[in-house]
Every structure is written in structure tokens, then in C-alpha cells.
Amino acid sequence: MNEIIAYILVSIGLIFDILGCIGLLRLPDLYTRLQAATKCVTLGTCGVMLGVFFYFGFHVEGIKALLCIFFLLFTAATGSHALVRAAYLSGEKLWEKSVCDKLKEDLEVRS
Amino acid sequence: MKSKIVFFIMALVMWSLLSWDLSLQNILIGLLVSLTLTWILGGMFSKGPDKFIQVSRYLWFLYYIPVFGWEMLKANLDVAYRVLHPDMPINPGIVKVKTKLKSETGITFLANSITLKPGTITIDCDPVNGYLYVHCINVKSQDVDEATKIIVEKFEKILTHIFE
Numbered sequence A: 001m002n003e004i005i006a007y008i009l010v011s012i013g014l015i016f017d018i019l020g021c022i023g024l025l026r027l028p029d030l031y032t033r034l035q036a037a038t039k040c041v042t043l044g045t046c047g048v049m050l051g052v053f054f055y056f057g058f059h060v061e062g063i064k065a066l067l068c069i070f071f072l073l074f075t076a077a078t079g080s081h082a083l084v085r086a087a088y089l090s091g092e093k094l095w096e097k098s099v100c101d102k103l104k105e106d107l108e109v110r111s
Numbered sequence B: 001m002k003s004k005i006v007f008f009i010m011a012l013v014m015w016s017l018l019s020w021d022l023s024l025q026n027i028l029i030g031l032l033v034s035l036t037l038t039w040i041l042g043g044m045f046s047k048g049p050d051k052f053i054q055v056s057r058y059l060w061f062l063y064y065i066p067v068f069g070w071e072m073l074k075a076n077l078d079v080a081y082r083v084l085h086p087d088m089p090i091n092p093g094i095v096k097v098k099t100k101l102k103s104e105t106g107i108t109f110l111a112n113s114i115t116l117k118p119g120t121i122t123i124d125c126d127p128v129n130g131y132l133y134v135h136c137i138n139v140k141s142q143d144v145d146e147a148t149k150i151i152v153e154k155f156e157k158i159l160t161h162i163f164e
Helices: A002-026 A030-056 A060-089 A102-110 B002-019 B024-044 B049-053 B055-084 B104-116 B144-151 B153-163
Strands: B093-098 B120-126 B131-136
Touching: A002 A030, A002 B055, A030 A060, A030 B055, A030 B104, A030 B120, A060 B002, A060 B104, A060 B120, B002 B024, B049 B055, B055 B104, B055 B153, B093 B144, B104 B120, B104 B131, B104 B153, B131 B144, B144 B153
Parallel strands: none
Antiparallel strands: B093 B131, B120 B131
């Protein structure tokens, strides 16, 4: 039973990973690409890890997979934030059809 | 001092989870490593170590995990739909949202949660006035208050109970 759940979870994870990759190729600018690249892939990897946990149960491997999810959630968020902030501050342009840019207005006021 | 004790316990728990083996030599090594780490890093760990004793915060955190997971799944499906749709109905932009959270850890957690939720990514933060700048893949409202309601409110309510 656990094995079946594990296979289902791993498959769902892989599907989200693939969706993330498609997004990376299709979306127009750095910001939207990072959305797809970091987020769909985070959930996908979490799915795979959960699958590993269900496969092994409360065993060394399973617990390590759970801890990996924990660390992945923290580092993925921090990493993508750092990337996007660095890109913005170094002048990477938004897609030309973007709706609004509140940060630009406020940065002009602050400086 | 309290901060160091909390840090020591957390390091030790993390070690025992990672090794998943409660033999004597393992625990001894764990104690040694945790003590060294505490000696180096413990002082700068937390500004409000008393908060770690209150049980209600942990219960709220347990409640936060499924809420966050569900939001993440919904948003993931939304982004997947936008990516796969032939016309790509995206509507990106940077909006400004307001947060009531004051503590550094609270704001960090909120920004991380927003970043992890697909479709939104925190670019910058103005902790003095409590503003976050969020890049959305689909901007629903450019108004500060309405955007706050859509993006922040659900997480903020729970995070207030955990970190404030």
C-alpha cells in the first residue's frame, strides 16, 4: 500500500517538475521565468521527497527525505528572492506588457 | 543565555533526526557538535527566546503547515494552467502590499511564504513602514489594500499568532 502511495507521489512530483521546465522555456522575462523555475520545481521536488518518505517509512532514509523538504523550502525561497532582487537592482527590465511597477516609483521617491 | 539554550536544544534535535540513531557514541558526537555550534552562533540566534516556551505557538505552526500546503497546491495548478495555455494568459507586474507583522522573523517567514507560493515572489522589503514589494504573474489589483487582502492576509493572520 505504502509503495503505491509512494509511486503516485513521485509521479505527481515529476509532472510538476516537467511543468516547471516548460514554464522556464515559454515565459517571456526573467521574473516570470524564475516563478516557474523555482516554484513548480519546489513542489515537484517536495512530492518526490514525500514519495521517498512513504516508501521507506520512519527509517533513516525516510526521515532524511522529510528534513530535505524542510531545508529545500527555506533555501528555495531565500535563493529565488536573492536572485530576483539582484536582477532588479542591476537593472533587468520587466516584460514590456507588464502592468505596473510599484517598486520603481518608490525607489525614485527614496533616493 | 536563554537564546543559547534554545539554540543548543534545536541543534541537538536536528542532529538526532539526521542520524536517527540513539547509540551512545552518536549522542556524544551530537553533544560535542551542538556545543561548539552554540558557542560560535548561539548568541545571535533569537531576540525573543521566551517565545519558544509557549506551546500555543507550536500548535499554530502545525495548523499553518496544511493551510500553506493547500494554498501552494492551488497556486501551482494555476501557474501550470497559465504556462500550458497556448495564449499564455499572464499579466505580470510588481505590486506593493502592507504587512502588520513587526518582528524580523515574522516578516522573513511572510516573505518566504509569499515567495514559495507560485505566482508571487517577494522582491524587496521596507521593514520600517511594513511594505513588501511583490512580483505577481497575474496582477489582480494594483491597489495596495486590495492586493494585501489577496496576497498577504491569509498567512498574516496565522503568522501573527506564531511570531508576535
